[in-house]
Amino acid sequence: MVKKQQQTEISIPDLLKEVTPGFGIEGPLGGQYLHFNGEWVWSDNGEVGCIVFRPDSIPELYGSVDGKRLAHFISRAPKPDKIQFRLREKEDAKSKKRSPWLLVKSGRASVDLKWLEDSPARMPDNPGRWKSVPNGFAKAIGFVAHCCASHITRPLLTCVHVTNEYVESSDGMRIIRHDLEDTLKGVDTLIPRNVAFLLESTGITKIAPKDDAVWFKTKKGTMIFCPLIAGDYPNLDPLIATSxxxxxxxxxxxxxxxxxxxxxxxxxxxxxxxxxxxxxxxxxxxxxxxxxxxxxxxxxxxxxxxxxxxxxxxxxxxxxxxxxxxxxxxxxxxxxxxxxxxxxxxxxxxxxxxxxxxxxxxxx
CATH class of the missing domain: 3.70.10.10 (Proliferating Cell Nuclear Antigen)
Incomplete structure (x- = not known):
């Protein structure tokens, strides 16, 4: 992982905004959970995951908590610049057993969330080598994503195809291909349509394909990853060639x-x-x-x-x-x-x- 001192400290409200795309109904523990892994805070809904450095304002924690409820509270915190996290034991009203809970306070408001100390969620290892993306890369993949198929019956066509020199997509009736400003050596991967739109809105600076996933890094230092869809993208060259x-x-x-x-x-x-x-x-x-x-x-x-x-x-x-x-x-x-x-x-x-x-x- 990248050393923490190389990153700019992020506020707690901004942190929750960065990891929100990783909430959902799939993924570890159902996808709605936010995971803490020492120096890292992360989310994963099965389609996309987000990893952010833990700011010093949050203590070092290991476990998982309901991320949607936490994000809801923090987005409405009466004092967003003064948010405190504290892990404590509390008696469960039904079982009468004591278990860990995460107390989050802001001014006079607070929320108590059940803490999963032995969370089965495991943060994936990020790639060791990153490649800088060409200028306009995020805009290009978001642009061609509009032409992706929206139905999962043809999973490969729900993705943007990223190559060394261009990005492309097709819904089976239309094809669009957008040139890159510079070559992206050694890259041939697929990005799901919704992830492409996310990357367009966040802006990305680096890419790192792996065997099972493709990773991205944003200007704010957030790492975004998505699993690869199995199969080879269709060769569109014969189709797009003019007569x-x-x-x-x-x-x-x-x-x-x-x-x-x-x-x-x-x-x-x-x-x-x-x-x-x-x-x-x-x-x-x-x-x-x-x-x-x-x-x-x-x-x-x-x-x-x-x-x-x-x-x-x-x-x-x-x-x-x-x-x-x-x-x-x-x-x-x-x-x-x-x-x-x-x-x-x-x-x-x-x-x-x-x-x-x-x-x-x-x-x-």
Missing amino acids: PDAKKFSLPFEVESKDGTIKLEDALDRAGVFEGGEEELSIVLELKEGRMSIEAEDEVGQYKERISLKDAPSDLSLRVQIYAQHLLDLVKQGQKVECELTSDKMWMRTDKWEFLSVIEIPDE
């Missing part, structure tokens, strides 16, 4: 209105009312005779908007589904996107990523 017979064209992402040119971002914002739950918001784009139709729907409603494209090919006719986050990135670039089209596929390319989707040709 020599494909029709090439540029697609503008500005639209014309009576009041002048407007940003397509406004239309996407209006479609966002259908975003929610576990499913990604996907947008259906229908291009026909220089006009674009944007559609979004769920089980209770549908949004549709028709707009005129600026300088769009008038002979272009297609219907394609793209995830809102990827379309929004195209819009924010405010430039034409190079595209290629066959009878059943469409490619979009920017200077950082490329996207492939199955398409439909609308009826004339």
